[in-house]
Structure formats: structure tokens, C-alpha cells
Amino acid sequence: MKSPLHRKKIWNYIFIALLLIGSGFLNSAYAQNQSRTVEDGGTGTYKALMLSEKTLPTHTVFRPENLNVFGNENKLPVITWGNGACNNSPWEHVNFLSEVASHGFLVIAIGPMPKEGEQARDKSEPSMLIDALDWAIAQNSDNESSYHNKIDIENIAVSGMSCGGLQALEVAPDERIATVGVFNSGILPNPDNGMEGMPSLSKEQLEKLHSPTLYMLGGESDIAYNNGMDDFKRINHVPVFVANMDVGHGGTYAEPHGGEFAKVATAWYLWQLKGDKEAGKMFTGSPSGLSESPHWTVQKKNIE
Known part of the structure; x- marks a missing residue:
């Protein structure tokens, strides 16, 4: 006992x-x-959520809150995102990224989900954009995942702002990428003059682009203006569109719903990744729809 x-x-x-x-x-x-709603979840058809996925804690996911409406006939294209200053956190861009996601996209930003008011400045690597892409493809084929058969792995974008735009350009040659977004960014004439941690790319990198590319710049007061416009002049083998709004290097990312930058970027993603011809009218035609806006000046090549 x-x-x-x-x-x-x-x-x-x-x-x-x-x-x-x-x-x-x-x-x-x-x-x-772990999740929260940014602002009111965006102006798109699908109210968006920002969350941390336990299978990808190194990144922040922005996506429609209700995944039940997605499937074989309505899938989520993927947008991977590199942050300004190559920060390992999307804290500067949450309004912008949430707004884009609300239009039916799976947006995966480098860096853990930021806390309220957090301004994390640890550095990241361009390879993390590929990590996001690989994760999305794996989730789509995983029977146990809530994303199973809901992701459009044929329509993937890589994008980024400032240093993150250079990260996007570094990985853009990946054949799985359907379109590229380079925001407030451009390759430096002398790569050695860049900040610590910035991808050291030469202008020859532009020759490796194989998909339609969007540049969005903040006008002549944008520190990246000359670099971005020089990139545009050099790109002649793929469709390329450059849009300038006189707001400087900071863009409109922190404005409600990401401001004008979110409107233009979302239209580009809808056109390129979802085949939305109505959204594409912002970039097509002579003149293009965006050229009629009082906020923007634009140029394009290889786009009818």
C-alpha cells in the first residue's frame, strides 16, 4: 500500500x-x-486580416479573413514583399499591405508580425522572399493546411519598397514570378555606395527580368527617383510601367488604406495576377487611364 x-x-x-x-x-x-485587423480590413471585397502563421513565424501574412470563399474557381494570387531599409518587419507598410490583401490576394511580407506601435529595424535577406514563395506553394498542396487548393501558384508577384525593392529585383529572375513591383527604389549606378545590408546589384540585373514590371516613385524629391528612372530607361525587353507621384521617398503607405500607392499597386496586381482588364485600363491605352490623374505622371514601354 x-x-x-x-x-x-x-x-x-x-x-x-x-x-x-x-x-x-x-x-x-x-x-x-495571433492576428489583428488593420484599420477596417481594407476597402476590397474581402475584409483582410494580418496574422502570424506558426508554419512561417519569420514572416507576416495579410489575407482575406474568410478563406471559405476561395477554391478552384477563385484562388488567391501571391504577393511577396520586402520592406523599406530591408527591415525585418513590415511595420511601415501594414495599411498598404492590408488594403491590397482585401482585394483577394495572399500577401506575405518579410519579418514577424509587428506589435502595435512597434518599429523593428533588424535587417533581412532577399532569400526570405523566396522562402515566402516556397511556403505558399507548399501550403497549397498540404491537405492539412487551411490554404489547401486555395492559392494560385501560377500567379506570384515579388515586390518591395526602397531597399526591399532591390531585394525584389535580386530574386526577380526566379521563373515562378509572374510580375515585379519596385516601389521608391532602383539599382544604384555604383552598388558599392549603398547602405549596409543593401543588395549589391549592377544594372545588368535588369536584363534578367522576364515578367511585366511596375515602378512607383515619389517624384524628383524621392531619393530613389534617378535610380528608378534610369532602370526604366534601360528596360526594353519586358512590359514596364513607371508612375511618379510627388510625395517623396516615403510614398503614401501609411495613409488610410495605403493612399494612392495602394490604389495603383492593387490595380496592377489585379491586372497582372487576376487578368482584370478593367483594372488594367489604368495602364493600357494611349493615353493610359493613370495618365489622366492629376496625382501621377507616367511612362510605359511594351504595353498597348
């Missing part, structure tokens, strides 16, 4: 085990479900 002291020890062990199991369960659930 076991002594009362022995029984007490057994119950202590059981209690500790239950605490550990419970703690692990709660931590797992938190990692899976």
Missing part, C-alpha cells in the same frame, strides 16, 4: 505535466491564431 507522501508526489507530477501540456497547447494556439 502506497504512503500518503508517495501519492502526493504522484499527484504533483501529474499536476506539473498537465501545466506543461496546457502551456504548450496555449502557446501553439497563440502562434497559430
Whole structure:
């Protein structure tokens, strides 16, 4: 017969085990479900959510909250995003990225999900854009994933702002990428003059582009203006569109719903990744729809 002291020890062990199991369960659930709505979830058809996925804690996901409406006839194209200053956090761009996602896109930004008011400035690597792409493709084929058969892996964009735009250009030769977005960015004439951690690209990198490319710049006061416009002049083998709005290097990302930059970028993604010809009218025609806006000056090549 076991002594009362022995029984007490057994119950202590059981209690500790239950605490550990419970703690692990709660931590797992938190990692899976950590999320919040940015602003009002965006102006698109699908209210968006910003979240941290436990299978990709190194990135932040922006996507429609309700995934049940997506499937074989309505899939989520993928947009991977590199941040300004190559920061390992999308804290500067959450309004912009949430707005884009609300139009039916799976947006995956480099860096863990930022907390309210957080301004993380750790650095990231261009390879993290490919990590995001690989994750999305794997999730689409995983029977256990909530994204199973809901992702359009044939329509993937790589994009980024400032240093993140150079990250996008570095990985743009990947054949899986259907379009490229380079925002407030452009390759420096002398790569050695860039900031620490910035991809050291030469202008020859532009020859490796194989898909339609959008440049969005902040006008002549944008520190990246000359670099971006020089890129545009050099690109002659793929469709390329450059849009300038006189707002400087910071763009309109932090404005409600990402401001004008989000409107133009979303139209480009709708056109390039979803075949939305109505959205494409912003870029097609002579003159293009965007050229009639008082906010923008534009140029294009290889786009009818």
C-alpha cells in the first residue's frame, strides 16, 4: 500500500505535466491564431486580416479573413514583399499591405508580425522572399493546411519598397514570378555606395527580368527617383510601367488604406495576377487611364 507522501508526489507530477501540456497547447494556439485587423480590413471585397502563421513565424501574412470563399474557381494570387531599409518587419507598410490583401490576394511580407506601435529595424535577406514563395506553394498542396487548393501558384508577384525593392529585383529572375513591383527604389549606378545590408546589384540585373514590371516613385524629391528612372530607361525587353507621384521617398503607405500607392499597386496586381482588364485600363491605352490623374505622371514601354 502506497504512503500518503508517495501519492502526493504522484499527484504533483501529474499536476506539473498537465501545466506543461496546457502551456504548450496555449502557446501553439497563440502562434497559430495571433492576428489583428488593420484599420477596417481594407476597402476590397474581402475584409483582410494580418496574422502570424506558426508554419512561417519569420514572416507576416495579410489575407482575406474568410478563406471559405476561395477554391478552384477563385484562388488567391501571391504577393511577396520586402520592406523599406530591408527591415525585418513590415511595420511601415501594414495599411498598404492590408488594403491590397482585401482585394483577394495572399500577401506575405518579410519579418514577424509587428506589435502595435512597434518599429523593428533588424535587417533581412532577399532569400526570405523566396522562402515566402516556397511556403505558399507548399501550403497549397498540404491537405492539412487551411490554404489547401486555395492559392494560385501560377500567379506570384515579388515586390518591395526602397531597399526591399532591390531585394525584389535580386530574386526577380526566379521563373515562378509572374510580375515585379519596385516601389521608391532602383539599382544604384555604383552598388558599392549603398547602405549596409543593401543588395549589391549592377544594372545588368535588369536584363534578367522576364515578367511585366511596375515602378512607383515619389517624384524628383524621392531619393530613389534617378535610380528608378534610369532602370526604366534601360528596360526594353519586358512590359514596364513607371508612375511618379510627388510625395517623396516615403510614398503614401501609411495613409488610410495605403493612399494612392495602394490604389495603383492593387490595380496592377489585379491586372497582372487576376487578368482584370478593367483594372488594367489604368495602364493600357494611349493615353493610359493613370495618365489622366492629376496625382501621377507616367511612362510605359511594351504595353498597348
